[in-house]
Amino acid sequence: xxxxxxxxxxxxxxxxxxxxxxxxxxxxxxxxxxxxxxxxxxxxxxxxxxxxxxxxxxxxxxxxxxxxxxxxxxxxxxxxxxxxxxxxxxxxxxxxxxxxxxxxxxxxxxx
Amino acid sequence: xxxxxxxxxxxxxxxxxxxxxxxxxxxxxxxxxxxxxxxxxxxxxxxxxxxxxxxxxxxxxxxxxxxxxxxxxxxxxxxxxxxxxxxxxxxxxxxxxxxxxxxxxxxxxxxxxxx
Numbered sequence: 019x020x021x022x023x024x025x026x027x028x029x030x031x032x033x034x035x036x037x038x039x040x041x042x043x044x045x046x047x048x049x050x051x052x053x054x055x056x057x058x059x060x061x062x063x064x065x066x067x068x069x070x071x072x073x074x075x076x077x078x079x080x081x082x083x084x085x086x087x088x089x090x091x092x093x094x095x096x097x098x099x100x101x102x103x104x105x106x107x108x109x110x111x112x113x114x115x116x117x118x119x120x121x122x123x124x125x126x127x128x129x
Numbered sequence: 130x131x132x133x134x135x136x137x138x139x140x141x142x143x144x145x146x147x148x149x150x151x152x153x154x155x156x157x158x159x160x161x162x163x164x165x166x167x168x169x170x171x172x173x174x175x176x177x178x179x180x181x182x183x184x185x186x187x188x189x190x191x192x193x194x195x196x197x198x199x200x201x202x203x204x205x206x207x208x209x210x211x212x213x214x215x216x217x218x219x220x221x222x223x224x225x226x227x228x229x230x231x232x233x234x235x236x237x238x239x240x241x242x243x244x
Contacts, residue, residue: 052232107171116185117233118174119171119172120171121169
């Protein structure tokens with residue numbers, strides 16, 4: 019039973035345009051959300067997070083939006099760069115710290 | 130700051146053999162995690178330590194998997210005997226604490242192939 023769902027296995031975007039990666043969750047107890055980025059043959063690296071008391075968090079080119087009523091969050095990358103090509107994992111935490119990951123979305127930024 | 134170190138990077142074993150993975154977390158990080166990532170899936174938590182105590186091992190197949198964290202620093206994960214479905218990347222991660230806002234830092238992982 020996937021509690022964190024990333025329904026798009028892959029996404030291709032032109033360099034300079036916006037990349038939007040989506041994530042849905044089913045567990046109402048999740049109250050903290052994170053995005054991790056993973057390059058091949060490397061471990062995931064933390065990118066950005068958001069608490070459930072907020073609906074937006076921004077860090078440079080990366081913005082995460084949270085819609086609690088829809089149990090949906092999205093990661094926006096503007097402008098997209100070729101170095102952003104990687105697999106992006108959405109993850110969530112309930113009250114206790116057990117990070118639950120989605121299956122990931124492979125982003126390809128085309129020069 | 131040194132990152133999370135894992136060894137070996139790759140391991141190929143036959144089914145029913147045993148295997149062990151080693152992890153050295155970031156210095157000062159009290160929380161250590163072992164994740165299993167099967168191809169095409171997101172990482173799945175196997176076990177979580179707080180110092181040298183187990184916080185969560187609800188998804189660890191205890192009939193064949195074991196893990197320990199002696200002295201609250203390094204950790205080993207063992208599989209005995211291995212099955213074909215254990216083929217995966219095993220990721221170790223560490224964080225300063227358990228609270229929200231203390232993100233986990235991951236090692237490069239050990240890719241296990243069981244043949």
